[in-house]
Each structure stands twice: as C-alpha cells, then as structure tokens.
Amino acid sequence: MESTTNTMVNGSDLDNNNAAGGGGVVDVYGEDFATEDQLITPWTVSVASGYTLLRDPRHNKGLAFTENERDAHYLRGLLPPALMNQELQEKRLMHNLRQYKVPLQRYVAMMDLQERNERLFYKLLIDNVEELLPVVYTPTVGEACQKYGSIFRRPQGLYISLKEKGKILEVLKNWPERNIQVIVVTDGERILGLGDLGCQGMGIPVGKLSLYTALGGLRPSACLPITIDVGTNNEQLLNDEFYIGLRQKRATGQEYAELLQEFMTAVKQNYGEKVLIQFEDFANHNAFELLSKYSSSHLVFNDDIQGTASVVLAGILSALKLVGGTLADQTFLFLGAGEAGTGIAELIALEMSKQTKAPIEEALYLRRVKTDVLNLLQGLIVSSRKESLQHFKKPWAHEHAPIKSLLDAVKAIKPTMLMGTSGVGKTFTKEVVEAMASFNEKPVIFALSNPTSQSECTAEEAYTWSKGQAIFASGSPFDPVEYNGKVFVPGQGNNAYIFPGLGLGLIISGAIRVRDEMLLAASEALAAQVTQEHFDKGLIYPPFTNIRKISAHIAAKVAAKAYDLGLASRLPRPKDLVSYAESCMYSPMYRSYR
Ligand code: NAD
Numbered sequence: 001m002e003s004t005t006n007t008m009v010n011g012s013d014l015d016n017n018n019a020a021g022g023g024g025v026v027d028v029y030g031e032d033f034a035t036e037d038q039l040i041t042p043w044t045v046s047v048a049s050g051y052t053l054l055r056d057p058r059h060n061k062g063l064a065f066t067e068n069e070r071d072a073h074y075l076r077g078l079l080p081p082a083l084m085n086q087e088l089q090e091k092r093l094m095h096n097l098r099q100y101k102v103p104l105q106r107y108v109a110m111m112d113l114q115e116r117n118e119r120l121f122y123k124l125l126i127d128n129v130e131e132l133l134p135v136v137y138t139p140t141v142g143e144a145c146q147k148y149g150s151i152f153r154r155p156q157g158l159y160i161s162l163k164e165k166g167k168i169l170e171v172l173k174n175w176p177e178r179n180i181q182v183i184v185v186t187d188g189e190r191i192l193g194l195g196d197l198g199c200q201g202m203g204i205p206v207g208k209l210s211l212y213t214a215l216g217g218l219r220p221s222a223c224l225p226i227t228i229d230v231g232t233n234n235e236q237l238l239n240d241e242f243y244i245g246l247r248q249k250r251a252t253g254q255e256y257a258e259l260l261q262e263f264m265t266a267v268k269q270n271y272g273e274k275v276l277i278q279f280e281d282f283a284n285h286n287a288f289e290l291l292s293k294y295s296s297s298h299l300v301f302n303d304d305i306q307g308t309a310s311v312v313l314a315g316i317l318s319a320l321k322l323v324g325g326t327l328a329d330q331t332f333l334f335l336g337a338g339e340a341g342t343g344i345a346e347l348i349a350l351e352m353s354k355q356t357k358a359p360i361e362e363a364l365y366l367r368r369v370k371t372d373v374l375n376l377l378q379g380l381i382v383s384s385r386k387e388s389l390q391h392f393k394k395p396w397a398h399e400h401a402p403i404k405s406l407l408d409a410v411k412a413i414k415p416t417m418l419m420g421t422s423g424v425g426k427t428f429t430k431e432v433v434e435a436m437a438s439f440n441e442k443p444v445i446f447a448l449s450n451p452t453s454q455s456e457c458t459a460e461e462a463y464t465w466s467k468g469q470a471i472f473a474s475g476s477p478f479d480p481v482e483y484n485g486k487v488f489v490p491g492q493g494n495n496a497y498i499f500p501g502l503g504l505g506l507i508i509s510g511a512i513r514v515r516d517e518m519l520l521a522a523s524e525a526l527a528a529q530v531t532q533e534h535f536d537k538g539l540i541y542p543p544f545t546n547i548r549k550i551s552a553h554i555a556a557k558v559a560a561k562a563y564d565l566g567l568a569s570r571l572p573r574p575k576d577l578v579s580y581a582e583s584c585m586y587s588p589m590y591r592s593y594r
Pocket of ligand 1: 190192193194283284303304308311335336337338339340341420421422423424448449450451454474475476493494495
C-alpha cells in the first residue's frame with residue numbers, strides 16, 4: 001500500500017495552514033501550542049496513514065473516522081462500515097468496563113485502550129474520573145505492580161537499569177518524543193504501602209502521568225514515565241520466573257548514587273532546565289537525600305513528601321472550618337514518621353509560621369510543641385533517642401516519657417488531629433477512635449496509608465466508632481457511609497488533587513525550581529475550592545468531578561508564586577493566570593483530519 005502522510009500543524013501555525021500543504025490534523029484546541037515550549041518555530045509531525053494510522057494510538061480514532069477521512073487516509077475496507085462518534089465509543093467502553101468484576105481486569109482494559117486510542121482513553125478518564133481513578137491509580141495500580149510481570153504486554157515508559165550505566169543519555173534519546181515537560185521516576189523500592197516491587201514499580205509513573213494529563217491537562221506526549229532498576233530485595237520477585245527486572249539485590253551507596261547522578265545530569269542535558277522531575281515511591285532513605293541534593297540544581301518535586309504534605313495540609317485547612325480554631329491551636333499525632341508523616345509535619349509548621357507570623361525560632365518551638373511525631377516501630381520520637389534517629393526525623397525529637405502503644409499516646413497527648421502515615425493497616429482501632437472522640441467534639445482522622453488494605457481504619461469504622469463525630473479522610477477511596485440516618489461522605493486526601501495542578505503551574509510559568517511557598521499556595525488554592533455545600537456533607541475536599549477546574553486554580557496560584565519569587569522564565573506574565581492555565585490544558589476531543 002502506498003503510504004502518504006498526514007501533517008499535524010502546531011497551534012502557532014493555525015493562521016498559516018498553507019505551511020502544512022493545506023492538509024493535515026489541525027490543532028484547533030491549542031494545547032500543543034500552549035504547553036509547548038516552541039512559541040516561535042512552527043513544527044510539523046508526519047503521521048502514517050492507512051493500516052499504520054489505525055495502530056498509532058496517538059492518532060487512531062477507530063470507528064470515529066469519518067467517511068471523508070476514510071477516503072483521504074487509505075482506511076477504506078480496514079474498518080467496518082459503521083460510524084461511531086467519540087461519545088458513543090465512550091458509552092460502549094464504559095459499558096464493557098463495568099462488566100468486569102475484577103478490578104485488575106479493568107486496569108488491563110484501560111491500559112489496552114491507552115495503547116490503542118489515546119484520546120479515547122483520556123476522554124473516558126476525564127469524564128468518569130471518580131469511577132476510573134481507582135482503576136488507573138490507587139488501589140488497583142498497586143495490585144497491577146505486584147503482578148506487572150504477568151500482565152506485561154507492550155512496554156510503557158523508559159527502563160533505565162544498571163546495565164545502562166554510562167549510556168543513560170543514549171537511552172533517553174531512544175524515547176520517541178523530544179519535548180518532554182514532566183518525568184515521573186521511581187526506583188520501585190517503596191511502591192504505595194506494598195514495599196519493594198523493583199522494576200515492576202513502572203505502573204506508578206505510568207499511572208501518575210496519565211493523571212497529569214487527565215487532571216492537569218499536560219499533553220501525553222510531554223510526559224515520560226521512567227523506572228530506574230537497581231535490583232530488588234524482594235525475594236518473591238527474584239524467584240518469580242515472570243519478573244521483568246534485574247535479578248539481583250539492590251545496588252546501594254556509591255553505585256546507586258552514581259547511577260542517579262548520571263540520570264539527573266542526562267535529563268538536564270537532554271531536556272533542559274525546565275523539565276519537571278517528579279520522584280515517586282523511593283524508599284525514605286533515598287527520597288529525602290535525592291530531594292535535598294537536587295532541589296537547588298533541578299526542577300524536582302517529591303510527591304510522597306511534598307505532594308502528600310500539600311494535599312493533607314489543604315484537608316487540614318478546610319477541616320478547621322468545621323472544627324473551629326486556628327492551625328496553631330491544633331495538636332497533631334502521627335503514626336509513622338516517614339516521607340509522608342514528616343513531610344506533612346514540616347508543611348504544617350511552615351503554614352503555622354506563615355499564619356502566626358511567628359519568627360522562625362518560635363515556629364520551630366510551635367512545631368515541636370504542637371506536633372508530635374510518633375513512630376511505633378521504634379517508639380515515640382523522643383529526645384533521648386535523638387542520636388539513633390534517621391536525620392529527617394531528628395527535628396521532631398522532643399521531651400516525652402516513652403509511650404508503648406498508639407492508644408496510650410492518644411490518651412497522653414490528646415491530639416485534635418490523628419494522622420496515619422505508617423503504611424500499616426488497621427492500626428486505628430476501635431479504642432483509639434473512641435479515645436479521640438472522647439475528648440474532641442469533632443476528631444479529625446486521616447487514615448492515609450495506601451492501598452485500601454493498609455488503611456489505618458475504614459470510613460465506616462471511623463464514623464461508627466466515633467458515633468458520627470469524626471471528620472474523616474483517607475488515602476484510598478471509601479464509599480459514603482450511612483450512620484444513624486445521616487450520610488457521611490469521606491474525603492480522599494489523594495495526591496492527585498495537587499500534583500497535576502502544581503505541575504501545570506510550574507510548566508506554564510516556565511519555573512526552574514520548586515519552593516515550599518508554592519506547595520503552600522497549592523494547599524490554600526485547593527482548600528479554597530471547598531464550598532459550604534461540601535462541608536454540609538462532611539467533605540473536606542471538593543469532589544473530584546471538578547478536578548480540571550481545581551487544577552487550573554492550583555496552577556494559577558503556583559505560577560503566580562513562581563513569578564513572585566523570580567523563578568518563572570516564561571515572560572511576560574499572563575494577566576489572568578486561571579484562564580491562561582485553562583487555555584493550556586490538553587483536550588481529549590478528536591481532531592478533524594483533512
Ligand atoms: P515511609 O516508609 O517513608 O514511612 C513509613 C514510616 O512508618 C516509617 O518511618 C516506618 O518506620 C513507620 N512505621 C512502619 N510501621 C509502623 C508501625 N507499625 N507503627 C508506627 N510506625 C510504623 O512511607 P511513606 O512514604 O511515608 O508512606 C507511608 C504510607 O502513606 C504508605 O502507605 C503510603 O501509601 C501512604 N501515603 C499516602 C498518601 C496519600 O494518601 N495522599 C501519600 C503518600 C503516602
């Protein structure tokens with residue numbers, strides 16, 4: 001078959017279509033223009049037609065190809081005669097997806113769709129976000145990672161293993177897209193609350209980036225999922241014949257640091273200063289170090305530390321409207337002082353100092369007094385243990401007699417807000433929740449550990465054990481609960497509220513560094529989206545259905561902060577950042593091919 005080409009015209013070329021020879025796929029939505037770093041030079045992309053077009057997920061429309069398109073692009077006979085518009089295709093696929101009773105089957109079906117028809121995949125995800133988020137992300141993605149070797153079909157993303165040492169720049173150049181704006185990278189050592197899944201952690205960057213597009217409007221072609229494979233200490237995987245990664249124990253120390261250094265250097269060399277690198281699900285001994293090592297030289301963000309902190313702080317800020325009082329009036333008790341726990345505590349302290357305008361010494365004092373970080377594995381973080389603590393826990397050491405159990409800690413410390421960030425399920429027992437409800441009119445309970453099996457307690461337990469008093473949010477989703485004739489809608493402190501909008505804000509402003517002030521701005525922007533109607537249902541987060549609007553607001557605040565701090569490189573500063581952010585967002589609607 002003779003193969004011709006379609007020509008896609010970048011948005012900047014819209015007024016000058018003849019440049020593309022009068023034919024092609026016209027970017028009427030503008031997203032390629034807006035989030036593209038090529039404002040001056042028009043560009044063209046050749047797209048094969050006919051059989052190859054049907055197998056190109058970025059341009060395939062399946063039965064939605066019109067009669068004219070079928071003629072013009074050598075599709076006659078390659079499709080059955082029926083025409084089906086995108087809405088009908090969506091309806092059919094949602095119907096099919098709902099037939100699957102096993103969540104992993106839905107996950108595989110969604111991944112297949114992404115491989116087949118990218119725009120339809122995103123249309124489904126955007127239009128059915130509350131239903132499909134748990135499929136493409138937590139909790140199902142956790143199971144998918146555990147079984148990644150068995151369900152592995154086409155590779156997604158880029159794998160960089162120890163075998164590629166010395167050649168990482170070449171590996172990056174193998175990726176077909178040049179204009180990458182966001183990289184999500186993991187080394188698979190701490191996948192959700194499931195531990196070391198080695199190379200099979202790839203499900204996480206893939207899932208996170210699909211949310212970047214669906215919820216934050218980043219173009220799929222600008223997103224690059226990467227897994228760094230330095231081995232795994234997971235014996236089960238090492239002995240699994242279907243395991244897809246390196247069959248060796250994890251490299252550590254200098255060998256690990258050198259590979260990461262090469263990776264970070266190569267990324268900057270290949271994609272420039274403004275590519276956002278999001279660290280995801282690294283074990284905490286590496287996560288804190290990588291973040292502090294690269295935050296002054298690269299645009300880096302750790303979602304487990306900073307994204308979690310920002311989304312939880314937003315929940316706390318809106319919970320205050322229900323509980324009353326100020327942030328500085330609260331006492332927090334954390335079960336689990338890892339990436340999530342200490343990240344949240346740190347951001348709470350920053351917000352407290354911002355609100356109270358307390359000098360830094362006083363803010364430090366406040367955070368020590370008001371914030372008790374507990375780690376039951378090794379005992380309460382008390383000053384007497386300071387020398388043996390990991391460095392990121394040291395700032396939290398404070399004077400306290402040793403406490404043996406969470407229940408004793410709750411009774412002794414009397415927190416107003418209880419935060420579960422240990423990755424260990426069922427630790428907020430009936431006694432713990434009852435104790436919280438005994439001295440708080442409205443105890444705030446965040447059961448943040450993922451996936452659902454690791455949640456500290458369920459929504460139903462929190463509401464029933466507290467006799468309907470609790471304000472509850474969790475990491476994984478729970479259905480609404482009816483208690484005593486009243487329906488309680490649990491909040492989901494899902495990082496997906498924050499990182500897509502934050503990323504969009506960084507990209508549209510051309511930010512070159514991430515600063516804590518941007519995280520605070522993101523939290524405040526999210527909290528501001530919670531209305532009285534939501535509060536009336538007990539919600540402390542806005543519904544996910546509005547997520548693209550929420551992301552645009554977060555992006556605008558983050559971008560504004562980047563401009564204020566002198567860290568934005570895209571000038572001039574747009575006047576209305578919310579509408580600018582909205583105008584930049586990817587749309588999954590099919591384009592017309594001529
Ligand atoms: P991490 O490994 O850095 O930290 C976990 C901490 O808990 C460690 O310090 C560990 O020593 C401690 N711990 C383990 N068992 C404990 C026990 N029985 N009692 C007390 N402490 C214990 O992991 P992380 O990144 O902080 O993530 C923790 C959990 O939070 C995971 O389940 C993760 O999925 C979840 N998480 C949720 C969100 C969210 O919902 N928005 C975001 C990030 C992380």
